[in-house]
Amino acid sequence: MGTIENFFATIQQMNAVTLLLFGLFFLLVWFLPSLLALLFNRQHAGKIALLNIPAGFSWIAWVALCVWAVTGKLGDKLAAKARFKPVA
Known part of the structure; x- marks a missing residue:
């Protein structure tokens, strides 16, 4: 469960622009x-x-x-x- 907790901790530390770019990249690949x-x-x-x-x-x-x-x-x-x- 440590990996999932680390993932959510990383997402919480991202700013809005980085999170938006990550989301766009994710949708592009999907x-x-x-x-x-x-x-x-x-x-x-x-x-x-x-x-x-x-x-x-x-x-x-x-x-x-x-x-x-x-x-x-x-x-x-x-x-x-x-x-x-x-x-x-």
Whole structure:
């Protein structure tokens, strides 16, 4: 329990600006898959944003969402290459 008590003691010693910056950084990291989805995978951005809220509690799910968010356009490119063109 000493670690939790040290964490809360540290938070109480922070000033308002530091606490605000820490909160913004925390939210940025938490919602990183959603931000990546806006850049790379727009067609699934809503689903990724919805799943991002509970996925933040699990590192495995959070990393999986990051991978899904980044590989959106890559999947379209690979699907286009996989289609066979008729031989004339």
